[in-house]
Amino acid sequence: MNVQTPGPLALETNAGFRTGADFLAHLAATPRAVFVDGERVSDPSRHPAFRQAAKQLASLYDFAFAPENLEIMTYLEPETGLRALRCYQIPKTVADLTAKRIAAEKWAELSFGLMGRSPDHVANFFTGYAAKPSVFAKSGAQYAERVVNFYKRLRDKHLYVSYAIVPPQIDRSKSASNQSEPDLYAGVVREVEGGIIVKGGQQLATGGVFADYLHLSSIHPLQPGDENYAISVAIPMDAPGLRLLSRRAFATQATSSYDYPLTSRFDETDSFVVLDDVFVPWDHVFIYRDIELCRDQWWKTPSHTYGNHQAQARFSTKLRFLLGMAKRMNEATGNDGAPPVMVQMGELAALASIVEGMLLSQEALATVDDEGVLWPSKSMLYAVMALQGEINPRMIDIVRELTGAAMITLPSSVKDFDNPETAKDIERYYRSSQMGARDRVALMRMAWDFIGTEFGNRHQ
Ligand SMILES: Cc1cc2nc3c(=O)[nH]c(=O)nc-3n(C[C@H](O)[C@H](O)[C@H](O)COP(=O)(O)OP(=O)(O)OC[C@H]3O[C@@H](n4cnc5c(N)ncnc54)[C@H](O)[C@@H]3O)c2cc1C
Incomplete structure (x- = not known):
């Protein structure tokens, strides 16, 4: 510090x-x-x-x-x-x-x-x-x-917390306490001197490998009988018994930052969380065997709205970037002024503006409760969250179409610039009227990393 x-x-x-x-x-x-x-x-x-x-x-x-x-x-x-x-x-x-x-x-x-x-x-x-x-x-x-x-x-x-609040996909037809073993889903298994012991699995701590603390709770509805899973706790990431099983790392698949400029930099990773008899002291236990409070923490406090107002600010930022990238691509190919391309760009801009407008309206229509706490507008927040699953893929589809065959016309990797036999051809045939071949290929590589790679496809 x-x-x-x-x-x-x-x-x-x-x-x-x-x-x-x-x-x-x-x-x-x-x-x-x-x-x-x-x-x-x-x-x-x-x-x-x-x-x-x-x-x-x-x-x-x-x-x-x-x-x-x-x-x-x-x-x-x-x-x-x-x-x-x-x-x-x-x-x-x-x-x-x-x-x-x-x-x-x-x-x-x-x-x-x-x-x-x-x-x-x-x-x-x-x-x-x-x-x-x-x-x-x-x-x-x-x-x-x-x-x-x-x-x-x-x-x-100024600490960093990651959360795992969704139970594992083992058998969703049964409640937590009716799984084949009582400690499959993460929950309290016993009380000990000074705190509790938690055990079981929970998904999916994005960024968890980097965080200071894990926040473990459940956003899934719990039934009477599920009291042991109705907890909210914080656990330091180096706590004995806490294991993070990272999904496949995309960053290691990125052969160079030139060819995979986004994968190579921004793979925050997602981890399945295993708690193997992890001790949690009482001062880090915020909810204990209380199904009603486990539900209310999300909906009767502004936690979910604050967290997702931030998430929508992030989403809106991403869409602005996507729009700018598409514009640069069109400029590079000289398609920018073609009326059908302008129509597609208009749709992209409209979709990005809808998200931005709904983000701002969470603020414009925010309300203050009887304790003086401001809540972002829930109707605007949940409306845009509901649309996110449609807007994101639609925008990606449009950008994919705008790239034409560019993605499968690119040289195989940055190494082709190092071979004098191919470098000359690449410099000559991959340039555009707006930029040299290196910049144009870099731009299209970035577009591919956004719309076509494993990294790009994970994203919403
Ligand atoms: C990129 C990414 C990052 C994430 N980061 C985090 C994180 O940091 N922390 C965290 O806790 N979680 C995180 N999650 C996990 C996320 O919370 C869950 O994936 C999400 O809640 C969906 O739950 P599930 O994967 O168990 O899907 P399921 O609940 O099993 O659903 C799978 C699909 O089945 C269908 N389905 C299931 N039930 C119903 C139903 N009742 N009605 C209609 N259709 C149904 C739907 O098509 C649904 O999409 C992340 C997920 C992603 C994709």
């Missing part, structure tokens, strides 16, 4: 900021049990499957706490007098929510909106919980106190 004071705002607050180097040092200092391709990885920042994404995440902290970005990316927390990331700000006014969105967009722009679970996502869920301690207090005052204390710790130390 950097306790120096890099700028006037920091001087004013004497904040202890988190740098990218702090983030990477923490990864190295907290050995995890991450598994990929049969290998156990304790420091993801040193492994080819994860190191570029780790660097990218580190750059978010450097960006946020750079003196010139402090005003946008952080706010002055009245309780401490210190600067905290905007994602931890409990909005009271529309201006607060707008400021949170602008900060989310700034971070999203650094990955063109392609890292879905940057540290501001789950942070916003905890901000939503802390905004409504009264909801947690229904289970007992201690739960409200613990969730607020934990939120404050995240806020004041």
Whole structure:
């Protein structure tokens, strides 16, 4: 943690900021049990499957706490007098929510909106919980106190949480407690001195290999009898018994950053979570065997709306990037002025604008509840989330069509530029009136990485 004071705002607050180097040092200092391709990885920042994404995440902290970005990316927390990331700000006014969105967009722009679970996502869920301690207090005052204390710790130390809140796809026709074994789905198996033991599997911690904490809970409806699964806890990523089974790493398939500019940089990875008798101290237990509260944490606090307002800011950023990329592609081929291409670009622009408009209307139509907490408009948020599954593939389809045969006409890899026999031909025949061959091939490679690769196809 950097306790120096890099700028006037920091001087004013004497904040202890988190740098990218702090983030990477923490990864190295907290050995995890991450598994990929049969290998156990304790420091993801040193492994080819994860190191570029780790660097990218580190750059978010450097960006946020750079003196010139402090005003946008952080706010002055009245309780401490210190600067905290905007994602931890409990909005009271529309201006607060707008400021949170602008900060989310700034971070999203650094990955063109392609890292879905940057540290501001789950942070916003905890901000939503802390905004409504009264909801947690229904289970007992201690739960409200613990969730607020934990939120404050995240806020004041600028920490990164990933979540696993969906049960495994084992047998969805049966409730959690009716699975073939009682500890298949993650839940509490016993109480011990000072806390509880959790055991079982849960999906799907995006970014989990890089996070400081895992937030384990269930967003799936639970039935009477499922009390052991009705929990909400936080677990440090290096806790004994916590294993992260990473999905296939896309980053290691990227043969070069020229040929796979997005896969090679932004593969945040998703991990199945295995909890093998993991101890959780009581102060990290926010919900305990309470089915009603396990449901209410998502819907009676603004957690889900804050987290997904951020997610839509990220989505909107991605669509703007896609639109710009399509425009550059058309300019490169000289198709830009063709009326049918303009019609397709018009549809792309309209779809991106719908998402942007619905993001802004979550702010314009936000409401303040009787405890003075601002909620983004739920109807606008859930409407755009419902449309996301249609808008994203439609836009990808249009871009795919606009590329024509370009994707299968490209040279086999960047190495073809190194062979003097082929380099001359490539320079001559792959150029466009707007750009040289290297730039044009790079642009089309990026388009392919967006719409055609495993990395691109994972995305929404
Ligand atoms: C890119 C990505 C990142 C993710 N990141 C996270 C994360 O960080 N943390 C986390 O906890 N989770 C994460 N998830 C997991 C996500 O929460 C779940 O995948 C999602 O909730 C869907 O659940 P499922 O995969 O179990 O699908 P299922 O519930 O098994 O559904 C599969 C399909 O079956 C059909 N279906 C099933 N039930 C019904 C029904 N009742 N009515 C109609 N159709 C039905 C639908 O077509 C559905 O799409 C992520 C998922 C993706 C794709």
